[in-house]
Amino acid sequence: xxxxxxxxxxxxxxxxxxxxxxxxxxxxxxxxxxxxxxxxxxxxxxxxxxxxxxxxxxxxxxxxxxxxxxxxxxxxxxxxxxxxxxxxxxxxxxxxxxxxxxxxxxxxxxxxxxxxxxxxxxxxxxxxxxxxxxxxxxxxxxxxxxxxxxxxxxxxxxxxxxxxxxxxxxxxxxxxxxxxxxxxxxxxxxxxxxxxxxxxxxxxxxxxxxxxxxxxxxxxxxxxxxxxxxxxxxxxxxxxxxxxxxxxxxxxxxxxxxxxxxxxxxxxxxxxxxxxxxxxxxxxxxxxxxxxxxxxxxxxxxxxxxxxxxxxxxxxxxxxxxxxxxxxxxxxxxxxxxxxxxxxxxxxxxxx
Amino acid sequence: xxxxxxxxxxxxxxxxxxxxxxxxxxxxxxxxxxxxxxxxxxxxxxxxxxxxxxxxxxxxxxxxxxxxxxxxxxxxxxxxxxxxxxxxxxxxxxxxxxxxxxxxxxxxxxxxxxxxxxxxxxxxxxxxxxxxxx
Ligand code: B12
Ligand SMILES: Nc1nc2c(ncn2[C@@H]2O[C@H](COP(=O)(O)OP(=O)(O)OP(=O)(O)O)[C@@H](O)[C@H]2O)c(=O)[nH]1
Ligand SMILES: [Mg+2]
Numbered sequence: 001x002x003x004x005x006x007x008x009x010x011x012x013x014x015x016x017x018x019x020x021x022x023x024x025x026x027x028x029x030x031x032x033x034x035x036x037x038x039x040x041x042x043x044x045x046x047x048x049x050x051x052x053x054x055x056x057x058x059x060x061x062x063x064x065x066x067x068x069x070x071x072x073x074x075x076x077x078x079x080x081x082x083x084x085x086x087x088x089x090x091x092x093x094x095x096x097x098x099x100x101x102x103x104x105x106x107x108x109x110x111x112x113x114x115x116x117x118x119x120x121x122x123x124x125x126x127x128x129x130x131x132x133x134x135x136x137x138x139x140x141x142x143x144x145x146x147x148x149x150x151x152x153x154x155x156x157x158x159x160x161x162x163x164x165x166x167x168x169x170x171x172x173x174x175x176x177x178x179x180x181x182x183x184x185x186x187x188x189x190x191x192x193x194x195x196x197x198x199x200x201x202x203x204x205x206x207x208x209x210x211x212x213x214x215x216x217x218x219x220x221x222x223x224x225x226x227x228x229x230x231x232x233x234x235x236x237x238x239x240x241x242x243x244x245x246x247x248x249x250x251x252x253x254x255x256x257x258x259x260x261x262x263x264x265x266x267x268x269x270x271x272x273x274x275x276x277x278x279x280x281x282x283x284x285x286x287x288x289x290x291x292x293x294x295x296x297x298x299x300x301x302x303x304x305x306x307x308x309x310x311x312x313x314x315x316x317x318x319x320x321x322x323x324x325x326x327x328x329x330x331x332x333x334x335x336x337x338x339x340x341x342x343x344x345x346x347x348x349x350x351x352x
Numbered sequence: 353x354x355x356x357x358x359x360x361x362x363x364x365x366x367x368x369x370x371x372x373x374x375x376x377x378x379x380x381x382x383x384x385x386x387x388x389x390x391x392x393x394x395x396x397x398x399x400x401x402x403x404x405x406x407x408x409x410x411x412x413x414x415x416x417x418x419x420x421x422x423x424x425x426x427x428x429x430x431x432x433x434x435x436x437x438x439x440x441x442x443x444x445x446x447x448x449x450x451x452x453x454x455x456x457x458x459x460x461x462x463x464x465x466x467x468x469x470x471x472x473x474x475x476x477x478x479x480x481x482x483x484x485x486x
Binding site for chain 2: 025026029030032033036037095096099100101102103104105107108111114115120121122123125
């Protein structure tokens, strides 16, 4: 598909969307490629698909490298299929900052349901995006949501402590830990644990799993009493009208479960826990996670649009000149931003 | 975006357990800037084709050292065609006798690569012949 005229692109996008909605998996895969590559077809397709999305349960699975995220995803696929749900997976692996290449290996663990028509697995390279996901993962999830998948599992890259972005991308965030070899939970992975809706100690067949789980439970209760932690949705601010006194961010009180992903032990309990969290979210109006997600998406597009607008031929010269003034310390960056903002016309931001 | 990486699926169809070459190649192509999906061992032709479809791969690379290539490869290429993916570049590596290469090319294999192939040779070939998807 070569980028053609606007009308050709619109026809391409429409045909792909029609086919994907009719169950054509190849068309669905093509739309996901367009989304990953941020082509004009992606925007056209997402404009039609976004209103159809919103019914799926988006579950983020994060945790350190090798904790068993992919194996757990595979086990969850099995449990959800038994319950008759259609499952999609977006599995993200890191891209090399030097070559841009990536080795996407999560799929290896997910072969049991590889040819099930109600399972769709897509690997994504992070492509330089920090935070554990690709910049287009949320949009990819929306496409799969619109295509009718009930459960969408987002596997992040093996994370350290600060890659908490998944919490804003998912309705429910599962943080995976593996039992420690020593006596203590060696590092208090505060950042990661604070965004957990459910904490899973995987590799329950290994010694120390139950002890690790008890330590985590004790620790999470202590954190709860101290009143620290972040609000649901990775601390993003709500775009709705703020109440007189903004509510203090309340720490989550995650359940701590033990699983053995390789045998399936604890997986039915995890699925039940996911459903319970989902139900509680529904009762609460789903607000925090979904607002955070909506906000992140709109802000990302706004930033893209603004950048594009500043680089259209009519504005490019002014933009470059202003930036040169900042480089020469003739203008401070705040004044520069104000000038550029005042100078652009935003009446028709989608002309490009 | 013209500079987006090519997406290559590396699969080992059949019961062949020789995965050293496939892994060497997967890592090597990553270092050459490709996005490589590795599916692991014991893939049926259906699994390979489903993975290629879901991943929207530009290239399907099959690694076979077991001698079963004449039964497995034509099944994969036929199923790719059935699924409308005849524009995906198919390459095969491993132990492929010369006589079989001609036959494989007849069923839709673009090129074969035997022992001693360098990563650079494969990378250059893929860059020259694969058509990236938009
Ligand atoms: C190492 C090895 C093993 C190891 C495998 C370890 C592993 N995990 O991979 C072990 C000891 C387990 C093994 C077992 C067997 N082996 Co063995 N093994 C070899 C040996 C000596 C080297 C293979 C190797 O790893 N080479 C190094 C890698 C890097 O090279 P490569 O795989 O060829 O890959 C390169 C290219 O072929 C190409 N390439 C490969 N795949 C792809 C894919 C794509 C898309 C592209 C573009 C390129 C590409 O690029 C790579 C880089 O150069 C070969 C002989 C040989 N010299 O090839 C026999 C050989 C493959 N084995 C053979 C046999 C018979 C067996 C057994 C059946 C023996 C037995 N009777 O038990 C078992 C079967 C195991 C099984 N479950 O399938 C025969 C196969 C005969 C045939 N095809 O007709 C061979 C050829 C030996 C022989 N001359 O008889 N084997
Ligand atoms: N003993 C045991 N091993 C497990 C369990 N779950 C996963 N593993 C093993 O742990 C290793 C890593 O599993 P993966 O599922 O690839 O882990 P991951 O977290 O997805 O890894 P990355 O994606 O590389 O970060 C594999 O060898 C699995 O077989 C478990 O419950 N028990
Ligand atoms: Mg993984």
